[in-house]
Amino acid sequence: MQRQVYLTGQVVVESEAKISIFDSAVMLGDTVTESTRTFGHRPFKLEQHIARLYKSLKVTRIDAGISEEEMLHVTLRLLETNLPTYREHEDCWIVHNISRGLSIAGADPTSQSGAATVMIFTQPMDLSSWAKFYTEGCHAVTPMSRIVPAQSLDARIKNRSRMSYTLAEMEAKLVDPQAQGIILDIHGNVAENKGGNIFIVSDGKLKTPTTKNCLAGLSRETVIQLAAELEIPCEETELQPYDLYTADELFFTSTPYCIMPATKFNGLPVGNGQVGSMTLRLLAAWSELVGVYIVDQAQ
Ligand SMILES: Cc1ncc(COP(=O)(O)O)c(C=O)c1O
Known part of the structure; x- marks a missing residue:
């Protein structure tokens, strides 16, 4: 058929x-x-x-x-x-x-x-190319190109005009072919990935950019909901690269892979360089919610 x-x-x-x-x-x-x-x-x-x-x-x-x-x-x-x-x-x-x-x-x-x-x-849904990142974490890299400002195109409009995201992702992959881009806005704040949102864990607290410069991702929303259920504090705020360099954990969220840990940011280890416990807790809670073991399925 x-x-x-x-x-x-x-x-x-x-x-x-x-x-x-x-x-x-x-x-x-x-x-x-x-x-x-x-x-x-x-x-x-x-x-x-x-x-x-x-x-x-x-x-x-x-x-x-x-x-x-x-x-x-x-x-x-x-x-x-x-x-x-x-x-x-x-x-x-x-x-x-x-x-x-x-x-x-x-x-x-x-x-x-x-x-x-x-x-x-x-x-x-073929997640085989992502599978290893659930255990190893990926390398997050900030490309040179910045996100299209919301004053030109509101990031909440999910659209297929993808040239700027495509070029930014290429720039990240020129640094490391395995890299996933973290695009900054024109003010130097963390915005998003070409197809995902960004979270950090810092001192036991989750932080993610506000939707002023990124898509209001539904996976982002799911993480915020799961965090509330697990009584993990979560803040929507401006983040700069400094916050990512000094974070304990860093991850991406997107519909296909749900949560993708990053263990390296622009060449430096994130936290202890291992996939963090909060990231794993959230992945487990998400798997529980949908009745599918997300990591096992990808692997
Ligand atoms: C630019 C961008 N940001 C974030 C996301 C994540 O959104 P969602 O969690 O709804 O898949 C996507 C999804 O394709 C996207 O294209």
């Missing part, structure tokens, strides 16, 4: 799904997006992902042509259709990409002349 995708009202075989070369996704990078994952084949926080998608659609003035409720419904139906293509212990991504639709060169980019292009697909 072949995987199916949802393409603007139609369900078609993935390999046959086509969009125009004049789509505003291609012409302008004018696309909002969401990536949700499943745990044990059940979607995690799908309603919240779709709610964030509809906020992004509103702010970017894209009319998806279907309601939030319908979006949830067609997404669940697509997942159900595709689940037989996944193995028992294999989970998947559910990705939404919605562009403003056709944008012939020279057309007024502010008007949506036709239907939006609504693309929903599922893909196997």
Whole structure:
């Protein structure tokens, strides 16, 4: 059986799904997006992902042509259709990409002349390249390029205009091919990774940047919720590289890997250079919450 995708009202075989070369996704990078994952084949926080998608659609003035409720419904139906293509212990991504639709060169980019292009697909979640970082921790590196300021593009709009993130990640990987970037804002404060949020542990307290300069990540939200349940204090605040150099623990959060420890920051060990106990406690609590052993599954 072949995987199916949802393409603007139609369900078609993935390999046959086509969009125009004049789509505003291609012409302008004018696309909002969401990536949700499943745990044990059940979607995690799908309603919240779709709610964030509809906020992004509103702010970017894209009319998806279907309601939030319908979006949830067609997404669940697509997942159900595709689940037989996944193995028992294999989970998947559910990705939404919605562009403003056709944008012939020279057309007024502010008007949506036709239907939006609504693309929903599922893909196997392969975390094998991340797996070793759960035990070894990764190397976090600050690239030279800074995050696009919220005054230009609010970081809370989850969008596919990814050139700045891509270049920043390349710069981090020029330092160390295994590095994961931690992008600073124009004031030198820690912002985010190209696809994740940042946390530190300092004197028993969790700290993470405010959403003034980063996406309001749903994994970030999950860590904040788990911390409250575990009675771990957590503060949303400005952080500078100094705070990361001197932290006891450092980790990234994102939908696919949930929590990714970093044991090195710009070449220096974080804390004692080992994956920290608070990071492991949070990973265990998350695994408990979803009934899937996140590290075991990745490994
Ligand atoms: C720029 C950026 N920051 C943070 C995140 C993490 O968000 P979430 O936890 O909702 O996956 C993502 C996810 O793709 C992202 O693209």
